[in-house]
Amino acid sequence: MKGRTLARHGKEGLKNLGRNSWMSFASVSAVTIMLFVVGVFLLLIVNMNSFISSVEEDVEVQVYIDLGTSDEEQTELRQQLQNLDHVDGISFVSKDEGLDQLIDSLDQQSGAFESLRNENPLNDKFVIQAEQPQQTEQVAEAASDLPYIDSIDYGEQVVEQLFNVTKILRIIGLVLVVGLMFTAMFLISNTIKLTIVARQQEIQIMKLVGATNGFIRWPFFVEGLLLGVLGAVIPIAAVTGGYHYLYNNYAEQLSIDFAEILPTYPLTLQISAVLVGIGILVGIWGSVTSVRKFLKV
Amino acid sequence: MISGVVRGKYSTIPAVLPGICHLLRKWTTTTKNHLRVCLLQEVIVLIEMNNVSKTYANGVSALNNIDILIEKGEFVYVVGPSGAGKSSFIKMIYREEKPTEGSIQIHGTDLMTLKEKHVPFLRRKIGVVFQDFKLLPKLSVFENVAFALEVIEEPKDVIRRRVMEVLDVVRLKNKARFFPDELSGGEQQRVSIARAVVNNPRVVIADEPTGNLDPDTSWEIMDILENINRNGTTVLMATHNREIVNAIKKRVIAIESGRIVRDEMKGDYGYER
Numbered sequence: 295m296k297g298r299t300l301a302r303h304g305k306e307g308l309k310n311l312g313r314n315s316w317m318s319f320a321s322v323s324a325v326t327i328m329l330f331v332v333g334v335f336l337l338l339i340v341n342m343n344s345f346i347s348s349v350e351e352d353v354e355v356q357v358y359i360d361l362g363t364s365d366e367e368q369t370e371l372r373q374q375l376q377n378l379d380h381v382d383g384i385s386f387v388s389k390d391e392g393l394d395q396l397i398d399s400l401d402q403q404s405g406a407f408e409s410l411r412n413e414n415p416l417n418d419k420f421v422i423q424a425e426q427p428q429q430t431e432q433v434a435e436a437a438s439d440l441p442y443i444d445s446i447d448y449g450e451q452v453v454e455q456l457f458n459v460t461k462i463l464r465i466i467g468l469v470l471v472v473g474l475m476f477t478a479m480f481l482i483s484n485t486i487k488l489t490i491v492a493r494q495q496e497i498q499i500m501k502l503v504g505a506t507n508g509f510i511r512w513p514f515f516v517e518g519l520l521l522g523v524l525g526a527v528i529p530i531a532a533v534t535g536g537y538h539y540l541y542n543n544y545a546e547q548l549s550i551d552f553a554e555i556l557p558t559y560p561l562t563l564q565i566s567a568v569l570v571g572i573g574i575l576v577g578i579w580g581s582v583t584s585v586r587k588f589l590k591v
Numbered sequence: 592m593i594s595g596v597v598r599g600k601y602s603t604i605p606a607v608l609p610g611i612c613h614l615l616r617k618w619t620t621t622t623k624n625h626l627r628v629c630l631l632q633e634v635i636v637l638i639e640m641n642n643v644s645k646t647y648a649n650g651v652s653a654l655n656n657i658d659i660l661i662e663k664g665e666f667v668y669v670v671g672p673s674g675a676g677k678s679s680f681i682k683m684i685y686r687e688e689k690p691t692e693g694s695i696q697i698h699g700t701d702l703m704t705l706k707e708k709h710v711p712f713l714r715r716k717i718g719v720v721f722q723d724f725k726l727l728p729k730l731s732v733f734e735n736v737a738f739a740l741e742v743i744e745e746p747k748d749v750i751r752r753r754v755m756e757v758l759d760v761v762r763l764k765n766k767a768r769f770f771p772d773e774l775s776g777g778e779q780q781r782v783s784i785a786r787a788v789v790n791n792p793r794v795v796i797a798d799e800p801t802g803n804l805d806p807d808t809s810w811e812i813m814d815i816l817e818n819i820n821r822n823g824t825t826v827l828m829a830t831h832n833r834e835i836v837n838a839i840k841k842r843v844i845a846i847e848s849g850r851i852v853r854d855e856m857k858g859d860y861g862y863e864r
């Protein structure tokens with residue numbers, strides 16, 4: 295296509311937007327809402343996934359020792375644990391150290407827990423690192439057959455809960471986004487239908503003087519594209535700005551000691567690209583359906 | 592079969608020529624001879640209809656077994672009562688409607704086998720003028736005419752030159768910046784004729800171009816159409832205007848109930864009002 299023709303299609307597409315400004319506004323709003331929801335859910339899901347993988351990397355097997363276990367028995371247990379397959383390292387954490395760690399991790403509210411020091415409810419424990427994060431469960435199961443053990447904990451629940459939350463988020467996000475996407479698509483396709491009706495006389499004359507069907511269709515594709523792209527502007531600004539603000543002001547509160555929220559860049563750039571992409575897709579999709587249906591060229 | 596309806600300026604050329612060409616198209620194995628005859632035919636014949644019938648989707652039969660040959664450079668009136676099928680006949684030519692039966696060739700293009708995507712290129716050889724002008728109200732006279740060239744992607748300088756040329760032909764050069772609602776009916780029709788001829792079509796077809804105009808203005812329009820015809824463009828016009836047909840003698844094709852009932856070289860309108 296010649297540059298001049300491209301410019302013409304662009305200009306005509308823009309004119310089309312102005313022709314039904316209210317419908318255009320409605321379409322852009324629908325795309326805006328849809329993309330905003332997509333953006334928020336993407337941020338949540340991407341962060342949850344990153345949480346999960348850092349938790350998975352960090353999981354250790356906590357082997358809580360029976361209360362009445364003697365020092366000899368403890369040494370014996372340690373030896374047996376050492377002999378298990380895939381064990382990388384073992385460290386002993388006494389119940390007092392355990393309490394210190396707990397109070398530390400709870401940070402500012404620690405005052406409330408100081409009283410626990412008099413009557414420590416924790417057990418002494420061995421903390422085992424597996425050679426590979428995936429072997430954690432195997433190590434935990436092998437350890438559970440050994441004596442002098444009160445209980446075993448290996449972060450399985452945390453990982454599983456995170457997985458579940460993410461799964462639910464994904465489903466809610468998907469349902470919302472698909473619903474909103476169809477709404478946006480429907481509105482765009484209707485806006486373009488109105489433009490086609492408004493330009494019927496022009497289209498008829500174009501056909502009469504020998505314009506090709508492609509030439510006649512282009513401005514409507516441009517219109518759809520513009521509706522989609524315009525709809526991406528506010529969500530991108532809001533998602534990027536909002537996340538930037540959250541990250542700068544609340545990054546610590548939003549982190550669980552080993553897992554931190556992802557930095558603003560490049561995450562927001564990637565999400566912006568995804569939003570523009572979806573906007574374009576929905577815009578073109580909307581225009582293709584109405585052009586095919588209403589523009590009998 | 593078709594030889595019976597061949598008339599026109601080239602009456603010295605054997606009237607059977609198109610018929611022979613037609614047969615050769617079907618049966619020839621010697622492409623060379625085929626080409627020779629058909630090239631000759633293409634020099635002369637612009638529109639050829641064989642046994643064309645049109646039945647609309649609602650069952651109305653608008654045209655029945657139409658055979659016609661129109662030569663290059665002719666000026667042809669199509670007359671007949673309302674509902675006779677004049678508009679349908681015209682629509683076949685620019686492929687607004689497709690015959691349900693028969694065959695049509697325009698300037699060597701077979702409209703029956705013409706693919707949809709090639710229709711625009713057929714339309715570029717044909718200028719169409721309507722009773723209601725069909726101008727775009729928001730475009731100036733210049734822009735309305737230029738529109739026809741813009742949408743077929745002609746270069747800007749060509750557009751400027753050609754538009755001013757045809758505005759000169761229709762004597763509206765001084766109103767290039769006016770808008771349709773600032774013009775009289777006759778002037779508007781002249782703009783629409785300018786738009787029809789701006790890309791140098793082979794033929795201009797006009798469906799009752801003077802239907803909405805008063806007598807004086809109608810003569811102006813005829814003057815312009817004759818001028819265009821004199822420069823070599825074929826003109827085909829459906830009309831109800833008895834005075835014009837009887838005064839400016841041209842070939843007259845009369846259609847009644849979808850059939851050609853009369854085809855005369857310098858014919859009369861032939862109907863009472």
Ligand SMILES: Nc1ncnc2c1ncn2[C@@H]1O[C@H](COP(=O)(O)OP(=O)(O)O)[C@@H](O)[C@H]1O
Binds near residue numbers: 671672674679
């Ligand atoms: N698109 C159409 N669908 C159905 N019937 C049509 C259509 N166009 C024309 N006709 C019918 O075909 C016949 C011929 O119409 P038309 O070609 O417009 O005649 P004319 O131009 O001579 O008045 C009429 O009976 C008309 O009602």
Ligand SMILES: [Mg+2]
Binds near residue numbers: 677678798
């Ligand atoms: Mg008619």
